[in-house]
Amino acid sequence: MTDACADIVSVFVCHFHVKKGNLIEWSFPDSFDLVKENSAVEFKSLPSGSHLVERDTIIFRKLVGDLFAISHLRNVKVQPGSETNLSEDVDERGSRMRSIGFICNSTEKFEVYRQFLTTDPGVDAIYENKHSSSYSVLEEFVTMQNASPVVVGKLIPFSEGCGFPSLIDTFGVQLLVLWRLSLLNLRILFYSSPPLDTICNQIFSISLLPNSKYNNFAHSLQNPTYQNSIILQENSHSSKSCLYVDSEKAKFYTSLLDISENRDGCFSDGSAYFACTSDKVIEETMKNCYDVFVDGDKIRTWRKDLTSVIKPTRADKHRLAELKRLQVFHSESPPGEIHYAFLKYFADLNDQIMKVLLQTNANFEAQSDFPDGSFAISERSSILSDNLGMELSSSQLSGIGLLPNCGDMEFIQELVSHHNLNVVVVKDGGCCPLFSF
Known part of the structure; x- marks a missing residue:
């Protein structure tokens, strides 16, 4: 059991690109570099076979380092020709698969994070839009949650x-x-x-x-x-x-x-x-x-x-x-x-x-x-x-x-x-x- 600390280490958004594969789209804060950390969250938050389901919630470990993660993915159907900017490479073929998740020091508040990822209107907008105009809803949530430190002891909340x-x-x-x-x-x-x-x-x-x-x-x-x-x-x-x-x-x-x-x-x-x-x-x-x-x-x-x-x-x-x-x-x-x-x-x-x-x-x-x-x-x-x-x-x-x-x-x-x-x-x-x- 260690002293109380901020629970959320990083929040991330990943998506599947039909040509480039699983990609990290955005993360916060910048001080925690997911690429440099070699966390492979883009592969764990977008598991093999995810294209067959509309939504899913995945719990995983950042194996290099004693951290836990929870992410929620959605597979949104896209109508052909619905995007207005046709100059960009086409990276969607009938569906938009995106995952949003948190890397944390513990599992204590996972039910809180699950509810946020699955029901918050601001998060819904990130899933639905190809080009999210703002991730501020995620930054604000992290700031609010980390204002109440947790005692890291790998607590399993009942659900x-x-x-x-x-x-x-x-x-x-x-x-x-x-x-x-x-x-x-x-x-x-x-x-x-x-x-x-x-x-x-x-x-x-x-x-x-x-x-x-x-x-x-x-x-x-x-x-x-x-x-x-x-x-x-x-x-x-x-x-x-x-x-x-x-x-x-x-x-x-x-x-x-x-x-x-x-x-x-x-x-x-x-x-x-x-x-x-x-x-x-x-x-x-x-x-x-x-x-x-x-x-x-x-x-x-x-x-x-x-x-x-x-x-x-x-x-x-x-x-x-x-x-x-x-x-x-x-x-x-x-x-x-x-x-x-x-x-x-x-x-x-x-x-x-x-x-x-x-x-x-x-x-x-x-x-x-x-x-x-x-x-x-x-x-x-x-x-x-x-x-x-x-x-x-x-x-x-x-x-x-x-x-x-x-x-x-x-x-x-x-x-x-x-x-x-x-x-x-x-x-x-x-x-x-x-x-x-």
Whole structure:
């Protein structure tokens, strides 16, 4: 969490020229040079396939630098011969495609920016006119918004478009597969043809699937310099939570250019992310840039070691039934409360899993206290003794709400391997380990 600062770094207007391609038409302020910054906003704000839709809203990252962006595009039909200045090169063929967006320090006010871009009459005029006479409405909006600084913490404001119930409708049981994959810190790339508004919003919630208060602790076992985690903090002024997106993992929309150039190294092997794209060609031609490819409710991978992991289990179907019961229970609650109930479901389950794994880890004595302060030195010794130093049984997994006989035992084996834990998973009543690392 950093000090308060002006949220909007830059506002831009891009358009598609039939001869020159995607172009940056205008930006403000001049001190932030989009071309020099190599931000490629003209490709992310005008995604591949956008000519097929009338309007769309895209969320993306300025990958070189820790900034977020939201843009809105419109495809306006143009009547032949409607332009009066015929001396200019013809850059429109029946349609005018233009995108307006903001590069920001956070996502906190994205709903405000979305409303402005989609409803303001002054902005409408910029979309409609080939030669905009003035961008003053955009400059004035930036000045007004930056007069009220934000505290940059990657806050995710709730909106109905990014709620967990929409994920159940879209992915069904595959949502639980995505949850398991998210705990393995994989590179997960979603494909969608435009419009991309829905999948961009869903990335907010998907990035919260592995949310746990033990994330920093678990990552420290693999990388002592790891600093970023997804955080769920109780707000003392509200029954709801402050939701923060992992600034390293959530990439939102990524273009073919981003991935082909591997901007900022964020698509390299070992760099976990959640992202979406409208370039289907990536699935076959750039397999080294992702681990899992999600196309609607179909999850595919080129990695042989993940072929069994991406298949739904009976445990996944059981948890989906739990989520649907939770949805029915909160059916009359406000959308934000329903979203939070689902978020808490995953956070509690993740906390239970990570705590029992870390408690069982043979190296745990050398680690610092748990973040909730509930695990004292004497308690550690007792638990390690009960677990024969580093054994984890199926009955212990059942005790934290998992179903070891329905696929969860294999999932835990993968998780133990991923986090490089000194844990042996054993069958109850048996002497042979199911898995050891």
